[in-house]
Amino acid sequence: MALYVQKYGGTSVGSVERIEAVAEKVKGFRERGDDIVVVVSAMSGETNRLIGLANEIQEQPDRREMDVLVSTGEQVTIALLAMALKKRGVDARSYTGGQVRILTDSAHTKARIQDIETSRMRADLEAGRVVIVAGFQGVDEHGSITTLGRGGSDTTGVALAAALKADECQIYTDVDGVYTTDPRVVAGAQRLDKITFEEMLEMASLGSKVLQIRSVEFAGKYHVPLRVLSSFQDGPGTLITIEDEETVEKPVISGIAFNRDEAKLTVMGVPDIPGVASRILGPISRENIEVDMIVQNVGGDQTTDFTFTVHRNDFERAQSILEQVVTELGARGCSGNAKIAKVSIVGVGMRSHAGVASKMFDALANENINIQMISTSEIKVSVVIAEKYMELAVRALHTAFNLDKADTVCE
Amino acid sequence: MALYVQKYGGTSVGSVERIEAVAEKVKGFRERGDDIVVVVSAMSGETNRLIGLANEIQEQPDRREMDVLVSTGEQVTIALLAMALKKRGVDARSYTGGQVRILTDSAHTKARIQDIETSRMRADLEAGRVVIVAGFQGVDEHGSITTLGRGGSDTTGVALAAALKADECQIYTDVDGVYTTDPRVVAGAQRLDKITFEEMLEMASLGSKVLQIRSVEFAGKYHVPLRVLSSFQDGPGTLITIEDEETVEKPVISGIAFNRDEAKLTVMGVPDIPGVASRILGPISRENIEVDMIVQNVGGDQTTDFTFTVHRNDFERAQSILEQVVTELGARGCSGNAKIAKVSIVGVGMRSHAGVASKMFDALANENINIQMISTSEIKVSVVIAEKYMELAVRALHTAFNLDKADTVCE
Incomplete structure (x- = not known):
């Protein structure tokens, strides 16, 4: 008998029919004897509907009241799911974030969880009930409703799993796991059993938007143990976990990973003296423009070229x-180029393997793909290339690092 | 400087535009220096939408979860109204029933208020804030969300006014007060300044459905002091208050008051012995049929006729x-007749005036309207007549008791 925290996102609970399907799934787990805590998002579209109402009144709605408003979205789902379970003879009880209680700071619309009371959930679990918790929301020390920001339901799931010492936090979504790369780009992309x-953090921040980054940090x-699964089909999904020291191979x-959301900017012929970087990036960050990659090369003539990337919208x-x-x-x-793409190889294995970067550059x-920028971290190597080569580069790298499915290698 | 609790119903907050209009109204009160606590209902249609979702899952939805679900309706309104006030530079803060906290018993979907904490509201009022409270809802001792049943927002308003010792509880609705009778039946019907x-209880239960009966009982x-006003036009409305001993005239x-919702049933030739009434009405009440008027006349031959009215649906x-x-x-x-109407004259003045009933019968x-049943209480006389005479009877009585507007008397 295991304790699972299961999170079902907006599309998984997007209609009454979908909610019934989730109830059916949860019933199956109960019948196998597992204890289940379910975290749900608002029905898809509902949060946007509520934000739309607020925006009719205020372009920048009051943050405290915004949280009072949008938190109703998940509250509707928890009640409907509890009804769907009771209808199936499965005892269940729903709780808002404030009722659990999930204590957060007071940073409305982007609050952070500080503490979770588990006594009430434990009592329900012991009484054989499924516990249903509204995702994405909590309550501050003054009793005001807070929300964790978009996608925060994943974080709620992970935080509850941590507080309850659950065996696994299962994130049910519309994909059946984390892939070696986007299957729409590489036909031979494979689902990873483990990562x-x-x-996962490098993959997520680079554009494989399966999980909210914060929830992965939190789980780490x-x-x-975090598992990504499909709510529409059966399968083991992908387990996201700590590095398994015992695995030899x-x-x-x-x-x-890859994305084409960035643009590149270069300041040419900058005097090569201290303080230049901050004089270039200072004005940029003061305008709230986030900078991703930064590369500086010392030239021979006391000047240097300074290149960085920003979001394409900026x-x-x-x-x-x-x-x-x-x-x-x-x-x-200065010069700029918005027609670029970033492609990255990610893997903890590269820590102990030399030559990974040069294998990438070779591929x-x-x-004949020219590399415009290079940036490296402990477990990834990123390059910026012309946008038009992006798919070609991803496929070449996927093959070069033996990630293709066995039956598609010859394609 | 006065403290008013103002309740705005579903049609008064039926759209973002209407909510903005309520905010404008509240702003006016604040500018005159009054302290305001606002109680709001769900936007019209919203509660039915939520109930519809629940009914897709369960015909008889779980009551606890029903309360979790439908209480979101008012929560949306409080947030939107707070935003609309802030936009106008009026400081405001919204609270759900549970946040206030409005403590109720655990009778989900028809809970009764047991206690109201006022410290938080008082602190906000002292800080110059408008306090906005979700109507119709509370929380039980276990922290579960409860609702007071349909129309319960009026009760929330009155209960808050009582707890805060407000100068007045103002119920904003789509009519501009309580009338001597329905203006659709009698053109000369007048708005009452006071009742x-x-x-009001007699008027409400007899069909003038301006206020929820329970809220009037509570206020009494x-x-x-309870005032009914229009949220769409200015005016003093009608003050519902205790009897003013000092008013001479x-x-x-x-x-x-009148209604045509009832039907009449008569058991003829019943033996005139003890226990007959309960042997007739016992089986009726065991089937959950409510009985309104009951009349029994002793005849001369040791038998009697026993007549009563029930809702026409029953x-x-x-x-x-x-x-x-x-x-x-x-x-x-036995015999029955569903084509009847009940017409009543209501007034505390009849306590000290003889001849009121005979004046009614004369009129x-x-x-030439035949009276089929008569029933009296301290402050009302009701008669049952053929349904087709209802409007005629109401107009005749309205004139006979000098209730017509001065400028319509000659009509």
Whole structure:
């Protein structure tokens, strides 16, 4: 008998029929003797409907009241799911975040969980009840309703699993697991049975948006085994867990991530003196533009080229800021390119394997793909290339690192 | 500077535009220096939408979960109203029933208020804030969400006014007050400036459905001055209050109430012996049929006729029960009539005035309206007449008791 915290997202509870299907699934787990805590999101579309109402009144709605408003979305789902379980003879009880109680700080619309009381849930579990908790929401020390921000239901699930010391936190979603790369780009992409928290973080932040990043961090920190599964089909999904020291044969690379959301900016001929980086990036960050990759190369003539990437939506704004900076710094000029893509190889295995980066560069060179920027971390290597080569690069790397499914290698 | 509890019902907050209008109204009160606690219902249609979702799952939804579900309706309104006030520079804070906290018993879907904590509301009022409370809901001692049943927002308003010792509880609705009778029936019907709680109870239960009966009882019990006003037009409305001993000239009759929801049943030739009434009405009440008027006349031949009224929807069910009763009692037979109407004159003044009832009977006789049943209480006289005469009777009585507007008397 195990204790599972199961989280069902918006599309999994998007209609009364879907809610009934979730109830059927949960009933199956109960019949096998497992204890179940269910975390649910708002029915898909509902949160946007509520935000729409608020925006009719205020463009920037009051944050405290926004939380009072949108938290009703999950409250509707918990009640309906409890009814669907009771109808099937499965005893269940629903709780809002405040009722559990999930204590957060007072940062409305993006609160962080501070503490979770488990006594009430434990009593229900002991009485044989399924506990249903509204995701994404909590209550601050003053008793005001808070929300954890978009996607926060994953975080609720992980936090409950940690507090209850659950055997697993299962995130039911519309994909059946984490893949070596996007199957829409590489036909031979494979579902991973296992991936480490760190790898998942790199994969998620690079564009494989299966799980909310914060929930993965949280799961890693509290060692909560996290499993991503499909709510529409059966299957083992992907287990996200700590690095298993005993596994001898680790794959060097777990997956290939990519995105085309970025744009590249270069300031050319910058005097190579201290403080230049902050004089370039200071004005950018003061405009709330987030910078991702940064590369600086020392040239031979006491000047340097300084390149960084921003979100593509911020490209034009960043460019006009840089024109000002060029004048101030006496740099030679600036250039930009929005038609780029970032492709990354991710894997904890590269820590103990030399030559991973050069294997990557070789594979790209074989396809005549020019590398515009390179950035590395402990468990990933990212390159920026021309956008038009993105799919080609991903497929080449997927094959080069032996990630293709056995039956698709010859394709 | 006064403290008002203002309740706005579903049509008054039926859209974002309406909510903005309520905010404008509340802002006006704040600018005059009054302290305001606002109680709101769910946006019109919302409660039915939620019940519809529940009914897709369960015909008889679990009551605890039903309360979790439908209480979201008011929660949406409080948040939107708070935003609309903040947008106007009026500081405001919203609370669910559980947050206030409005403590109720655990009778889900029809809970009764047991206690209200006022410290939080008082602190907000002292800080210059408008307090917005979700109507119709509370929380039981276990922290479970409860609702007071349909129309319960009026009760929330009155209960808050009592707990806060407010100067007045103002119920904003789609009519501009309580009238001497329905203006759709009598063109000369007048808005009453004042009416007593007892009169209002008689008027409400007789079909003038302006206020929820329970809220009037509650207001009477705790001496909360209650005012009914229109949320769509300005005006003093009608004040419902305790009898003012100092007013010398009280109108004898305050209003004429009527309804055509009832049906009449008669058991004829019943033996005139003890226990007959309970042998007739026992089987009726065991079938959960409510009985309104009851009249029994002793005849000369040791038998009597026993007549009572039930809701028209229960007429056929009651009739088939009576057929059984007639056999058991050895009565002569039974008869029924669903085409009846009840017309009542209501007024505290009749306590000190003789001849009110005969004046009523005279007025009806002048119009050749036959009286089928008569029933009296301290402050009302009700008669049952043929349904087709109802409007005629109401107009005749309205004139006979001098209730017509001055400028319509000659109509």
